[in-house]
Amino acid sequence: MVGGGTDAFIGAVHRLAAFMDNQIELVCGCFSINPEVSKSSGKLYFLPEERIYTTYQEMFEKESKLPEGERMDFVTIVTPNFVHFDPAVMALDHGFHVVLDKPMTFTLEEAYKLKEKLDETGLTFALTHTYSGYPAVKHARKMIADGQLGKIRKIFVEYPQGWLSSKLEDTGNAQASWRTDPKRSGKAGCMGDIGTHVHHLAEYMTGLKVTELCAELNVFVPNRLLDDDGAAFLRFDNGAKGVLMATQIAAGEENAIRIRVYGDKGGIDWEQMEPNTLRVKWLGQPMQVLRVGTSLDSAVAAHNTRVPGGHPEGYLEAFANIYRNFALTVRARANGEEPTPEMLDFPGVDDGIRGMQFIETVVSAGYNDEVKWVKFGETI
Amino acid sequence: MVGGGTDAFIGAVHRLAAFMDNQIELVCGCFSINPEVSKSSGKLYFLPEERIYTTYQEMFEKESKLPEGERMDFVTIVTPNFVHFDPAVMALDHGFHVVLDKPMTFTLEEAYKLKEKLDETGLTFALTHTYSGYPAVKHARKMIADGQLGKIRKIFVEYPQGWLSSKLEDTGNAQASWRTDPKRSGKAGCMGDIGTHVHHLAEYMTGLKVTELCAELNVFVPNRLLDDDGAAFLRFDNGAKGVLMATQIAAGEENAIRIRVYGDKGGIDWEQMEPNTLRVKWLGQPMQVLRVGTSLDSAVAAHNTRVPGGHPEGYLEAFANIYRNFALTVRARANGEEPTPEMLDFPGVDDGIRGMQFIETVVSAGYNDEVKWVKFGETI
Amino acid sequence: MVGGGTDAFIGAVHRLAAFMDNQIELVCGCFSINPEVSKSSGKLYFLPEERIYTTYQEMFEKESKLPEGERMDFVTIVTPNFVHFDPAVMALDHGFHVVLDKPMTFTLEEAYKLKEKLDETGLTFALTHTYSGYPAVKHARKMIADGQLGKIRKIFVEYPQGWLSSKLEDTGNAQASWRTDPKRSGKAGCMGDIGTHVHHLAEYMTGLKVTELCAELNVFVPNRLLDDDGAAFLRFDNGAKGVLMATQIAAGEENAIRIRVYGDKGGIDWEQMEPNTLRVKWLGQPMQVLRVGTSLDSAVAAHNTRVPGGHPEGYLEAFANIYRNFALTVRARANGEEPTPEMLDFPGVDDGIRGMQFIETVVSAGYNDEVKWVKFGETI
Amino acid sequence: MVGGGTDAFIGAVHRLAAFMDNQIELVCGCFSINPEVSKSSGKLYFLPEERIYTTYQEMFEKESKLPEGERMDFVTIVTPNFVHFDPAVMALDHGFHVVLDKPMTFTLEEAYKLKEKLDETGLTFALTHTYSGYPAVKHARKMIADGQLGKIRKIFVEYPQGWLSSKLEDTGNAQASWRTDPKRSGKAGCMGDIGTHVHHLAEYMTGLKVTELCAELNVFVPNRLLDDDGAAFLRFDNGAKGVLMATQIAAGEENAIRIRVYGDKGGIDWEQMEPNTLRVKWLGQPMQVLRVGTSLDSAVAAHNTRVPGGHPEGYLEAFANIYRNFALTVRARANGEEPTPEMLDFPGVDDGIRGMQFIETVVSAGYNDEVKWVKFGETI
Incomplete structure (x- = not known):
C-alpha cells in the first residue's frame, strides 16, 4: 500500500x-x-x-x-x-x-x-469507482443490457454533498485541503472528486457513453480555487439525454447519490444511501421493489452479495466487491486460468481514461462564460 | 364555470x-x-x-x-x-x-x-398554480424569507411524469391530444404544462426570480409536435443557481415533483407525493422532519391546514387553499375590508406573466441547436 | 348537524x-x-x-x-x-x-x-370509521377477498398516538377532557377512541371477525381515569391470529395507523400517514408498490378516488368517501332504486355493534389482574 | 472455528x-x-x-x-x-x-x-447478538441512559420474517431443517431463533429487564414441530410495558426488525433494514433524523462506525463490531491492560442466560391453552 x-x-x-x-x-x-x-x-x-x-x-x-x-x-x-x-x-x-x-x-x-x-x-489494474460495486447497480446494468426497460431515453444522475459548504480548507481539514487545491487535485474540484463517480455510474449502469456535454460549474464559497458545484446536460451515444448534478455545497447532504434511468418501457431508481433497494417503475404496471439478497436474483447480483436479503450490505461491501473481483482475476491469471466475466467486473484503465476525459470536457464546457456543447474528450 | x-x-x-x-x-x-x-x-x-x-x-x-x-x-x-x-x-x-x-x-x-x-x-384574479397551495411549501417559503437557511445558493426543482411515454395523443386521449397540439397548448408542451409549475414553485418558495436560463428541450416520442422533456440551468437574481427538470416520458412516474433549496446554513427538501413532510437538513445539526399540523407551526401553515397532524392532507386541499384564499379576498373586498396577507396568498396575474415568460424563454433557449443563456422574458 | x-x-x-x-x-x-x-x-x-x-x-x-x-x-x-x-x-x-x-x-x-x-x-345509517374510506384499504380488502394473499394467517394492526403523553385533560383541552372522562367517553379511553378504529380496520380489510381476545390495558399518565394505552392478541374466525396495539402515550407520534396482513402467499402493508401507497409483498416474488390512481386498479378503488395518481388524496377524501357513498345510497333509495354494492360500501350499524363489543371485550379482558382469553361480545 | x-x-x-x-x-x-x-x-x-x-x-x-x-x-x-x-x-x-x-x-x-x-x-466470552452491534442502537442506548426520552413507558419490538411460510424443512433446506427440529434447536423455534434477538435488543437498548411476560406462540405451517410465530406482552422492571412480535411466516418479509421506545419526553424508532438512520420523535418538538457518521455523534457511535456519514454500513459491520470489541478486550487483557467500557461493549454470558430464560419463559407462557403472566426465568 x-x-x-x-x-x-x-x-x-x-x-x-x-x-x-x-x-x-x-x-x-x-x-x-x-x-x-x-x-x-x-x-x-x-x-x-x-x-x-x-x-x-x-x-x-x-x-x-x-x-x-x-x-x-x-x-x-x-x-x-x-x-x-x-x-x-x-x-x-x-x-x-x-x-x-x-x-x-x-x-x-x-x-x-x-x-x-x-x-x-x-x-492487472483496478480503479476504485466504488459505486459500481453495489449489487443493485450491477443488477440494474444487466436489466438494461437485457432490454427490460426498452430503449433508454433519459438519465438523471446526481451526487449532492454538503461538507464543503463552508471554507473547510482553511481550518486544517486535510481532506478539504488537497481536494480544493488545483496543484494536488487537478483541473476540477467537485467534478473531479464526485462528478467522476456519477459519470462513471451512469455509463456503467446503462452501458452507454457520453458523446458531448454542456455544463455550468460554480464556485460558491468565496476564494475557493476549484468548482464546488456544477451541473451538465449529457448526450449519449444512443440518443439518450441526461442531466448530471454534483455539488459539495448542498448543506446538510451526506452522499446522496441517486441515479434514475428511463427507457420507453420503464425506469429504474437507485439511491446509494439505501443501496439494497432497486425501485423499478413500469409503464402501465405496478412498481416493483427489488431487494438485494432476495428479488435481485441475477447471477451478477448474487456473485456480489454476501448475506441474505434483509441484512443490509453497504459501502464497504461494494468496495470489497472491487477488491474481491480484482483478487479473483489476479489469482486466476496467476494460475493460468481465464478469469470469468464476473471476476473481470471491476473498473479498469478505460474507465479511468473516461473519467479523465470527463474532467477535461466538463471543465472545458463549464468554466466558460459562454455555454457550449463540447464533444467528450475534447477541449475548447 | x-x-x-x-x-x-x-x-x-x-x-x-x-x-x-x-x-x-x-x-x-x-x-x-x-x-x-x-x-x-x-x-x-x-x-x-x-x-x-x-x-x-x-x-x-x-x-x-x-x-x-x-x-x-x-x-x-x-x-x-x-x-x-x-x-x-x-x-x-x-x-x-x-x-x-x-x-x-x-x-x-x-x-x-x-x-x-x-x-x-x-x-380579483387567481391562477391555479396548485403546488404553491401546500402548507409545507408555504412554511418553507417563510423559513427562507426569514433567513433560516442563510443565503440561498442552489435550487433543484423537478417534475417527472411518465404518462406521455407513448404516443397517447393518437389513441383518442383528450388530455394528451390538446396538450401536445401547438394550436391548443401554445409554444411549449411539457414545459408549458408542467415546467411552468415547477418554475413557479421555485420562485414562490425562494422569493427569488430567475434572470436567465439555458435549456435543452427534447421530443422523445416520434412525430410528437411539442417537447415532452427538458432541462434548464437557472440563474437567480441573488446569484443562486438552479437546475430545473421536467419530463413526461419518465416511464412509470406519476407526479414526482420535488424541490430542494440549499442555503449556506441548511437545505430543505419537499416532495409533492408526500406533501405533509418537509425535510430540513442543517449544516452540522441533525436533520429535522417538519410535519403539517404539528411541527410546521408557522401561522401561514396553520391558516392553510384543515386537520390535525398525521391525518394527511393532499392535492385537493392544496387546490382548495387557492380557492379559499381567493374567496376570502373577494369577500373582504366586497365588505370594504382590506384582505390580510394570508388571504392574499394565492397566485395572480404577475405569476401568470412570469409563467408565460418562462415558456418564451425556455423555448427560445432550448429549441436551438446552439445552447445559449437567454435572459428571462427575452427571445433570441 | x-x-x-x-x-x-x-x-x-x-x-x-x-x-x-x-x-x-x-x-x-x-x-x-x-x-x-x-x-x-x-x-x-x-x-x-x-x-x-x-x-x-x-x-x-x-x-x-x-x-x-x-x-x-x-x-x-x-x-x-x-x-x-x-x-x-x-x-x-x-x-x-x-x-x-x-x-x-x-x-x-x-x-x-x-x-x-x-x-x-x-x-339509512352511517358510522364514520374513516380509515375504511381510503381507496387503498378498499383495494386491499378486495385482494384479500379474491384470495390473492392465500389463507390469512397473521394480522398486525396498530394505532400509535402521542398527544395524551401528558395530562392534557387538566389544561383545559376540550378534546382531552371528554375523551378521558368515563362519564362522557364510556368504559374505555384509548381503546374506545382509537382501538375501535383499528379493530374495525382489521375486520373490514380482511373480511374476518375477531372471536376472542386477550388484552392488557394501561394507564400511564398518573391519575388519568381511563386507559391511555393497550394491546391485545386477537383470534379470528378463520384461525388467523393478530396483534392489536393502540396507544396515546407514544410521545411524538401523530396518527401512525398501520396494518399488515399476511397470508400463505403474500402480505400487504398499509400506513395511514402515506395512504396512497399499498405495499404488497410476495413469497418468492418481488414486492410491488400499488398506488392510488394508477396501479390500484380495482373498480372499488376507482370509485373512491377523485384525482389521478401522484396527486395525493388524504384523510378528508377518505372521510368524504363515507359521505358520498351514504349520500348516493340515500338518493338511490329516495328514487326507488337499489343502491349498488359500491354505494353501500360505508360502515353501518353492525360495524357499530362490533365496535361496542370490542370495547366491552377488551375492557373485560384487559383491566383484570389475571390475563384471560375473552370471547368477543362477552364479559367476564 | x-x-x-x-x-x-x-x-x-x-x-x-x-x-x-x-x-x-x-x-x-x-x-x-x-x-x-x-x-x-x-x-x-x-x-x-x-x-x-x-x-x-x-x-x-x-x-x-x-x-x-x-x-x-x-x-x-x-x-x-x-x-x-x-x-x-x-x-x-x-x-x-x-x-x-x-x-x-x-x-x-x-x-x-x-x-x-x-x-x-x-x-473472555462473546455472544453474537448482532443487532446490538449497530452504532445507531448503541447511540439510542446512550440517549435513553442519559434520560433524553424521560421515563421509559412503552416498547414495541418486532422481527417479522417470511422465509418459513411454507414447509421448507421438507425440501432439504439445511437451515430450515435444524431450526425447526426440537432435537437440534431446543424448546423454541421462532422464539429461540429470532425472538431472542429482539428480546436482547429491547433490553440492550433500554437498559431495562423484562420481569414477566404473557405470550401466545403459534404453529401455522401444518406438522411443523416448533413455533413459527408468536407475540408477547412484556413487563419491565421500571414499570414500562412492551409488545414483542416475532414471526417467520410473514410472507414476503426479510428481516424487518424494528424497535420503538417511548418515554414521557419522546420516542425513538429504529429499523434494521435501514440501520444508519435513527428517528427521534419529541413531544412538542420537530422529529429529528440522526444519521450514522454525522449526527449520531456520541463517542460510542463513533467507536463503532468505520466510514463517514452517507456511506451506509450494514449487518456485517454491526457483526464486526462485536468481533472487534471482543478482540480489543482480549488483546488488552493479554497485555495486562484494563479494557475500556467501549471495548467491553459486546454481548456476553449474562446476555446468553437472559436469552435462555426468555426461551423458557415464553415457551412456558405461550404454549399453554390458558394464557398467563409468567415471571421471567420461571416456568409454570
Missing part, C-alpha cells in the same frame, strides 16, 4: 474492503511521506518492521527482489491525485499489479500513458 | 377544491362547447336549467343582468390554454372576478393585456 | 368531507349546547337564522314539519359519545337518516337498541 | 465480520462433522493442512499444545444450538476464549453451567 497512514482517510476504507473476504493480506506498505507516520502506521497494521518502507520507490525495489510467494502481489495506491501516476507506473515496471483510487491520474495525458504501460506489461 | 363538463378532467378538480370549505357555491356554468354536454353536466351538478348556458358569452351577459346577490360573483375558467384569454377578458368586462387555470394565456402578449385589463377593472 | 360548533373539532372535518363532492348541503343545525355558540356557528356556516336551533329536539321537531324537499334529509351527529344514542334515536323517530361519529354509542345496550330502531324505521 | 464449512451459512458471516478490521486471523478450524467438508473448506480458507481438524476435540487438544503466539487465541463456535455447550466448555478448559452464536446453549441449565465455567477460567 502506498499512502493510507493513520492520519489518512481513504486508505482505511481500502483496507477494510480488502480484508473482508479473506482473499487479500497486507504484507508491506509505505503509508506516508512522513517516515514516522509510515512506521507507526505499519506497526498498528501488524506489519514486521522490515516491510514498512519510507518511500514507495524503496518499497517497489526491495519487494521486487523478494522471492515469489513472499513478495507482495499487487499494490494499492491511495495518495492524493497528483501522486497517482508515478507510483503506478513504477509498480507496473517492477511487475506489480495495481489498485488505484480515482480519479485515475492528474492529467488526461498521464491516463493515456498509464494505459500504454498496462498494455506493455500485461498486468 | 367555463369548461369542466363531465367529459373533462381539471374542471372536476376545481369543483372539489372550491366546494370543500363551504365558501363557494356553483350557481351557473357553461360546461362545454357541446351544448348537450353542457346541459347534462349542469344538471348533474344540481343547477337549475336556466343557469346552464351554452356559450360563455351568453353566460356573462345574462348573469351580469341578474340582481346582485343572485348573480355569480366570479367565474372559473378551465378550458384548454387557447380559450383562456377571451373568456377571462369578457368576464372582467362584465364585472366578474376570475379564477383561471395555468398557463395563464396562449401567448405572452395576451398575458400582458390581461394584466392591463385587471388593472383597469380592479377585479 | 348536531354538534360541530366553531369550538369543536370533528364537526369541521365532517363538514369538509360532506361538502367536497357537491352531493350534500348544510341546511340547518344545532351546533352546541350553548345557544350563543350554536347561533354564531350557524351564521358562519351561512345558515339562515331560523334554521339554527338551540336544541336537537327542537331541530328534529321543526324540521320534520317542513315540506319535503325543504326539510333536511339526514342529520350528522358529532357530539361526545354520551350524546350519540338519544339524538340518533330521535332523528330516526322523526324520519331522518343518520350519520354518526364512532364509537356508535355509550354502551353496548344502546348499540343493540339503535339497531332495533333502524330495523323498525328502515332508514 | 468450529463449524462454518462451505456448506454452512452463519460461519461465512462470522469470517467476514472477523476479518474486516484486520484484528483477527483464521489460523485453524474444524469446519464440519464431515471430515471431507472440513478439509476442503479449510483449504479454501487458505489454511495449512495440519491445522484443519476433523473434530473439535482434536483441535482443542492439539492447539493447546502449540507454543504461545502460534496457537489460536480464541475459538468461534458456529454450530447448531445443540452443539454449543460442549465445545464451548472444552475450549474454555483448554484455555481458549470463546465466541459463540446465539442462542447460547440448548437448555437453560447449560447456560448456568457455562457461566460457572467462565467464572472459573476467567476467560
Whole structure:
C-alpha cells in the first residue's frame, strides 16, 4: 500500500474492503511521506518492521527482489491525485499489479500513458469507482443490457454533498485541503472528486457513453480555487439525454447519490444511501421493489452479495466487491486460468481514461462564460 | 364555470377544491362547447336549467343582468390554454372576478393585456398554480424569507411524469391530444404544462426570480409536435443557481415533483407525493422532519391546514387553499375590508406573466441547436 | 348537524368531507349546547337564522314539519359519545337518516337498541370509521377477498398516538377532557377512541371477525381515569391470529395507523400517514408498490378516488368517501332504486355493534389482574 | 472455528465480520462433522493442512499444545444450538476464549453451567447478538441512559420474517431443517431463533429487564414441530410495558426488525433494514433524523462506525463490531491492560442466560391453552 497512514482517510476504507473476504493480506506498505507516520502506521497494521518502507520507490525495489510467494502481489495506491501516476507506473515496471483510487491520474495525458504501460506489461489494474460495486447497480446494468426497460431515453444522475459548504480548507481539514487545491487535485474540484463517480455510474449502469456535454460549474464559497458545484446536460451515444448534478455545497447532504434511468418501457431508481433497494417503475404496471439478497436474483447480483436479503450490505461491501473481483482475476491469471466475466467486473484503465476525459470536457464546457456543447474528450 | 363538463378532467378538480370549505357555491356554468354536454353536466351538478348556458358569452351577459346577490360573483375558467384569454377578458368586462387555470394565456402578449385589463377593472384574479397551495411549501417559503437557511445558493426543482411515454395523443386521449397540439397548448408542451409549475414553485418558495436560463428541450416520442422533456440551468437574481427538470416520458412516474433549496446554513427538501413532510437538513445539526399540523407551526401553515397532524392532507386541499384564499379576498373586498396577507396568498396575474415568460424563454433557449443563456422574458 | 360548533373539532372535518363532492348541503343545525355558540356557528356556516336551533329536539321537531324537499334529509351527529344514542334515536323517530361519529354509542345496550330502531324505521345509517374510506384499504380488502394473499394467517394492526403523553385533560383541552372522562367517553379511553378504529380496520380489510381476545390495558399518565394505552392478541374466525396495539402515550407520534396482513402467499402493508401507497409483498416474488390512481386498479378503488395518481388524496377524501357513498345510497333509495354494492360500501350499524363489543371485550379482558382469553361480545 | 464449512451459512458471516478490521486471523478450524467438508473448506480458507481438524476435540487438544503466539487465541463456535455447550466448555478448559452464536446453549441449565465455567477460567466470552452491534442502537442506548426520552413507558419490538411460510424443512433446506427440529434447536423455534434477538435488543437498548411476560406462540405451517410465530406482552422492571412480535411466516418479509421506545419526553424508532438512520420523535418538538457518521455523534457511535456519514454500513459491520470489541478486550487483557467500557461493549454470558430464560419463559407462557403472566426465568 502506498499512502493510507493513520492520519489518512481513504486508505482505511481500502483496507477494510480488502480484508473482508479473506482473499487479500497486507504484507508491506509505505503509508506516508512522513517516515514516522509510515512506521507507526505499519506497526498498528501488524506489519514486521522490515516491510514498512519510507518511500514507495524503496518499497517497489526491495519487494521486487523478494522471492515469489513472499513478495507482495499487487499494490494499492491511495495518495492524493497528483501522486497517482508515478507510483503506478513504477509498480507496473517492477511487475506489480495495481489498485488505484480515482480519479485515475492528474492529467488526461498521464491516463493515456498509464494505459500504454498496462498494455506493455500485461498486468492487472483496478480503479476504485466504488459505486459500481453495489449489487443493485450491477443488477440494474444487466436489466438494461437485457432490454427490460426498452430503449433508454433519459438519465438523471446526481451526487449532492454538503461538507464543503463552508471554507473547510482553511481550518486544517486535510481532506478539504488537497481536494480544493488545483496543484494536488487537478483541473476540477467537485467534478473531479464526485462528478467522476456519477459519470462513471451512469455509463456503467446503462452501458452507454457520453458523446458531448454542456455544463455550468460554480464556485460558491468565496476564494475557493476549484468548482464546488456544477451541473451538465449529457448526450449519449444512443440518443439518450441526461442531466448530471454534483455539488459539495448542498448543506446538510451526506452522499446522496441517486441515479434514475428511463427507457420507453420503464425506469429504474437507485439511491446509494439505501443501496439494497432497486425501485423499478413500469409503464402501465405496478412498481416493483427489488431487494438485494432476495428479488435481485441475477447471477451478477448474487456473485456480489454476501448475506441474505434483509441484512443490509453497504459501502464497504461494494468496495470489497472491487477488491474481491480484482483478487479473483489476479489469482486466476496467476494460475493460468481465464478469469470469468464476473471476476473481470471491476473498473479498469478505460474507465479511468473516461473519467479523465470527463474532467477535461466538463471543465472545458463549464468554466466558460459562454455555454457550449463540447464533444467528450475534447477541449475548447 | 367555463369548461369542466363531465367529459373533462381539471374542471372536476376545481369543483372539489372550491366546494370543500363551504365558501363557494356553483350557481351557473357553461360546461362545454357541446351544448348537450353542457346541459347534462349542469344538471348533474344540481343547477337549475336556466343557469346552464351554452356559450360563455351568453353566460356573462345574462348573469351580469341578474340582481346582485343572485348573480355569480366570479367565474372559473378551465378550458384548454387557447380559450383562456377571451373568456377571462369578457368576464372582467362584465364585472366578474376570475379564477383561471395555468398557463395563464396562449401567448405572452395576451398575458400582458390581461394584466392591463385587471388593472383597469380592479377585479380579483387567481391562477391555479396548485403546488404553491401546500402548507409545507408555504412554511418553507417563510423559513427562507426569514433567513433560516442563510443565503440561498442552489435550487433543484423537478417534475417527472411518465404518462406521455407513448404516443397517447393518437389513441383518442383528450388530455394528451390538446396538450401536445401547438394550436391548443401554445409554444411549449411539457414545459408549458408542467415546467411552468415547477418554475413557479421555485420562485414562490425562494422569493427569488430567475434572470436567465439555458435549456435543452427534447421530443422523445416520434412525430410528437411539442417537447415532452427538458432541462434548464437557472440563474437567480441573488446569484443562486438552479437546475430545473421536467419530463413526461419518465416511464412509470406519476407526479414526482420535488424541490430542494440549499442555503449556506441548511437545505430543505419537499416532495409533492408526500406533501405533509418537509425535510430540513442543517449544516452540522441533525436533520429535522417538519410535519403539517404539528411541527410546521408557522401561522401561514396553520391558516392553510384543515386537520390535525398525521391525518394527511393532499392535492385537493392544496387546490382548495387557492380557492379559499381567493374567496376570502373577494369577500373582504366586497365588505370594504382590506384582505390580510394570508388571504392574499394565492397566485395572480404577475405569476401568470412570469409563467408565460418562462415558456418564451425556455423555448427560445432550448429549441436551438446552439445552447445559449437567454435572459428571462427575452427571445433570441 | 348536531354538534360541530366553531369550538369543536370533528364537526369541521365532517363538514369538509360532506361538502367536497357537491352531493350534500348544510341546511340547518344545532351546533352546541350553548345557544350563543350554536347561533354564531350557524351564521358562519351561512345558515339562515331560523334554521339554527338551540336544541336537537327542537331541530328534529321543526324540521320534520317542513315540506319535503325543504326539510333536511339526514342529520350528522358529532357530539361526545354520551350524546350519540338519544339524538340518533330521535332523528330516526322523526324520519331522518343518520350519520354518526364512532364509537356508535355509550354502551353496548344502546348499540343493540339503535339497531332495533333502524330495523323498525328502515332508514339509512352511517358510522364514520374513516380509515375504511381510503381507496387503498378498499383495494386491499378486495385482494384479500379474491384470495390473492392465500389463507390469512397473521394480522398486525396498530394505532400509535402521542398527544395524551401528558395530562392534557387538566389544561383545559376540550378534546382531552371528554375523551378521558368515563362519564362522557364510556368504559374505555384509548381503546374506545382509537382501538375501535383499528379493530374495525382489521375486520373490514380482511373480511374476518375477531372471536376472542386477550388484552392488557394501561394507564400511564398518573391519575388519568381511563386507559391511555393497550394491546391485545386477537383470534379470528378463520384461525388467523393478530396483534392489536393502540396507544396515546407514544410521545411524538401523530396518527401512525398501520396494518399488515399476511397470508400463505403474500402480505400487504398499509400506513395511514402515506395512504396512497399499498405495499404488497410476495413469497418468492418481488414486492410491488400499488398506488392510488394508477396501479390500484380495482373498480372499488376507482370509485373512491377523485384525482389521478401522484396527486395525493388524504384523510378528508377518505372521510368524504363515507359521505358520498351514504349520500348516493340515500338518493338511490329516495328514487326507488337499489343502491349498488359500491354505494353501500360505508360502515353501518353492525360495524357499530362490533365496535361496542370490542370495547366491552377488551375492557373485560384487559383491566383484570389475571390475563384471560375473552370471547368477543362477552364479559367476564 | 468450529463449524462454518462451505456448506454452512452463519460461519461465512462470522469470517467476514472477523476479518474486516484486520484484528483477527483464521489460523485453524474444524469446519464440519464431515471430515471431507472440513478439509476442503479449510483449504479454501487458505489454511495449512495440519491445522484443519476433523473434530473439535482434536483441535482443542492439539492447539493447546502449540507454543504461545502460534496457537489460536480464541475459538468461534458456529454450530447448531445443540452443539454449543460442549465445545464451548472444552475450549474454555483448554484455555481458549470463546465466541459463540446465539442462542447460547440448548437448555437453560447449560447456560448456568457455562457461566460457572467462565467464572472459573476467567476467560473472555462473546455472544453474537448482532443487532446490538449497530452504532445507531448503541447511540439510542446512550440517549435513553442519559434520560433524553424521560421515563421509559412503552416498547414495541418486532422481527417479522417470511422465509418459513411454507414447509421448507421438507425440501432439504439445511437451515430450515435444524431450526425447526426440537432435537437440534431446543424448546423454541421462532422464539429461540429470532425472538431472542429482539428480546436482547429491547433490553440492550433500554437498559431495562423484562420481569414477566404473557405470550401466545403459534404453529401455522401444518406438522411443523416448533413455533413459527408468536407475540408477547412484556413487563419491565421500571414499570414500562412492551409488545414483542416475532414471526417467520410473514410472507414476503426479510428481516424487518424494528424497535420503538417511548418515554414521557419522546420516542425513538429504529429499523434494521435501514440501520444508519435513527428517528427521534419529541413531544412538542420537530422529529429529528440522526444519521450514522454525522449526527449520531456520541463517542460510542463513533467507536463503532468505520466510514463517514452517507456511506451506509450494514449487518456485517454491526457483526464486526462485536468481533472487534471482543478482540480489543482480549488483546488488552493479554497485555495486562484494563479494557475500556467501549471495548467491553459486546454481548456476553449474562446476555446468553437472559436469552435462555426468555426461551423458557415464553415457551412456558405461550404454549399453554390458558394464557398467563409468567415471571421471567420461571416456568409454570
